[in-house]
Amino acid sequence: MNNITSSWTSDDSADLYGIDRWGCGYFTISPHGEVEVLTRTSSAEHRVSLRQIVHGLEERGLQMPIMLRLENLIETRINELYPGFQEAIESSCYQNRYQGVFPIKVNQQAYVVQAITHYGNRHAHGLEVGSKAELLIAMATLSNTESLIICNGYKDAEFIDLGLQARKLGLKCIFVIETLKEVPIILERSTWCGVDPLIGIRLKLSSKVDGQWANDSGHRSLFGLTSTQITAVLDRLKAANKLDCLQLLHFHLGSQIPNIRNIRNGVREACRYFINIAAEGADLKYLDLGGGLGIDYDGTGSGHYSLNYTLAEYCSDVVETIQESLDPHGLPHPVIITESGRAIVAPMSVLLFNILDVVAFDPKHLHLPQADHCEPIRALCEARRNIELKRLQEFYNDAFYYRDQIQEAFLRGQITLRERALGEDCYFAILQTIASFVPQVKYPSAELEHLGDFLADIYYGNFSVFKSLPDAWAINQVFPVMPIHRLHEKPDRKAVIADLTCDCDGKLNRFVGNPGHAKTLPLHSLKDGEEYYIGVFLVGAYQETLGDFHNLFGDTNAASVRVDAKGQVEFVHELKGDSVADVLGYVEHQPKDLYRRFHDFAERSVRASRITVRERQQILKLFSESLSGYTYFKR
Numbered sequence: 001m002n003n004i005t006s007s008w009t010s011d012d013s014a015d016l017y018g019i020d021r022w023g024c025g026y027f028t029i030s031p032h033g034e035v036e037v038l039t040r041t042s043s044a045e046h047r048v049s050l051r052q053i054v055h056g057l058e059e060r061g062l063q064m065p066i067m068l069r070l071e072n073l074i075e076t077r078i079n080e081l082y083p084g085f086q087e088a089i090e091s092s093c094y095q096n097r098y099q100g101v102f103p104i105k106v107n108q109q110a111y112v113v114q115a116i117t118h119y120g121n122r123h124a125h126g127l128e129v130g131s132k133a134e135l136l137i138a139m140a141t142l143s144n145t146e147s148l149i150i151c152n153g154y155k156d157a158e159f160i161d162l163g164l165q166a167r168k169l170g171l172k173c174i175f176v177i178e179t180l181k182e183v184p185i186i187l188e189r190s191t192w193c194g195v196d197p198l199i200g201i202r203l204k205l206s207s208k209v210d211g212q213w214a215n216d217s218g219h220r221s222l223f224g225l226t227s228t229q230i231t232a233v234l235d236r237l238k239a240a241n242k243l244d245c246l247q248l249l250h251f252h253l254g255s256q257i258p259n260i261r262n263i264r265n266g267v268r269e270a271c272r273y274f275i276n277i278a279a280e281g282a283d284l285k286y287l288d289l290g291g292g293l294g295i296d297y298d299g300t301g302s303g304h305y306s307l308n309y310t311l312a313e314y315c316s317d318v319v320e321t322i323q324e325s326l327d328p329h330g331l332p333h334p335v336i337i338t339e340s341g342r343a344i345v346a347p348m349s350v351l352l353f354n355i356l357d358v359v360a361f362d363p364k365h366l367h368l369p370q371a372d373h374c375e376p377i378r379a380l381c382e383a384r385r386n387i388e389l390k391r392l393q394e395f396y397n398d399a400f401y402y403r404d405q406i407q408e409a410f411l412r413g414q415i416t417l418r419e420r421a422l423g424e425d426c427y428f429a430i431l432q433t434i435a436s437f438v439p440q441v442k443y444p445s446a447e448l449e450h451l452g453d454f455l456a457d458i459y460y461g462n463f464s465v466f467k468s469l470p471d472a473w474a475i476n477q478v479f480p481v482m483p484i485h486r487l488h489e490k491p492d493r494k495a496v497i498a499d500l501t502c503d504c505d506g507k508l509n510r511f512v513g514n515p516g517h518a519k520t521l522p523l524h525s526l527k528d529g530e531e532y533y534i535g536v537f538l539v540g541a542y543q544e545t546l547g548d549f550h551n552l553f554g555d556t557n558a559a560s561v562r563v564d565a566k567g568q569v570e571f572v573h574e575l576k577g578d579s580v581a582d583v584l585g586y587v588e589h590q591p592k593d594l595y596r597r598f599h600d601f602a603e604r605s606v607r608a609s610r611i612t613v614r615e616r617q618q619i620l621k622l623f624s625e626s627l628s629g630y631t632y633f634k635r
């Protein structure tokens, strides 16, 4: 490939990286070749370059990698959800409203939860909690008494007491029954506290969904009550004269539902339960659809990492299905609740990291083979000079054959390390030449077709897949990845990205392609003395929370920025990532003990005359500075 071709523009990069397909209009590329975030207020639209934000963060002393949160996008997403439902409700004359809750598990960061409740306040956007810890967050964060707290998950007496106290304070805290065992506890504790509980039931639907979690849906779903269990709950509540407390039905088909038909079917089935439970005398007021609203990670419009519907379609399908199901029974329309997590927070976060090094499989020093070189080396060099388009496959086969022979000769001690290196260079040279011919072959074999990927560079990124992009490892999630600058230059390399962990799974090798997915990512050659920045987009949901401490890489630095009405960037929140001492503490290596032990060792070394007292001071200083430093690569 050529280096910079003058005809390459930012539009070409937009097409190459698919930013218009997955960027939902929030991300674009400037004519100067930088990724920009687009923010909208009622009066104005602004575009701000991520490269400029990075510059501002670095000036403030925050190093790469950085989890960048774009606060405006939280506001935007919430503000798209409500009008989405409002329009559907108005156009179908639905006789009730929509009200959302944010499931805290999707991004528990204090700053994020607070931003959501702040921007959601005027819609009385609530919180969904699945544990006591999350309930405490919700109780201390929500101030609008119209907001809902939906309590899912297994609940003990303490959990229930907390929720009942929240009710006393005026919060609408609803217990969604996950198991029969919860019913007597709820009844008993509420009598004791003197507060009537608000109760919901979690349905186990037989509707199946496509996508990543298909096997967990339907009757194999781990959660929800079966019809038998539901009738038992109804009987318990009736016997206690508390059937009026049952106000909500809940289901959750799974996250990232790619297919709108699954959602329609789920709503239809839930409505059948609604009709029957209402007929038993319950005064149902809410229908809670759980999560599942997807994000188009790869811009393909179908499959696990995408979705075949728009927000408008989701809203109108839900509203219409409920209406169609309930109207024949003359039932009042319930408040529609969704627990959309991913769809609200995925776009706001961008993981940013710099590239530390590149390994390319280009031949380095091609000396001519000499007469005394072994046969396979001479054969490889010979083959390379004679490559013909018509016999590409044959040359490809030969390259591998002779490469194996060279390795075999090395094993038997017949050739030296330097000869083996020469052999490897010839081998890569021949493959590079073959790869350059492949585009001219009309029907290349699969091997030839994938040769380009096989020869891709490895770009080493300053981040940990396990800490910052766990789904890329655990479930092969495809996230959009691209450089955030130099996009007016034609990328001249193909690459996979390796992280800092020395784990062969610590890599990114599935990318948004054009069309479909690609195994390699087009990138630019590094320039001396200039950082090259990569962004991984749409990572605001689940990634930070699920990440682990593989190789003891800790939380990255994080920063929240807000573009104000004038288009100026406010750096509203900076959060230093974990220090080495922090992550050591998580695995019970107490930094103080480590330091003391090392200190004693250094002192003994002075006594044994291995080091001087002055050297001891320098060594101890280095040790303690490393303890308090960042776990990632520092420039």
Ligand SMILES: *Cc1c(COP(=O)(O)O)cnc(C)c1O
Residues within 6 Å of the ligand: 103, 105, 106, 128, 152, 252, 254, 255, 256, 290, 291, 292, 293, 339, 340, 341, 342, 343, 541
């Ligand atoms: C995880 C979860 C959600 C969030 O799902 P998204 O697909 O992220 O919107 C909502 N409700 C329940 C019960 C969940 O377990």
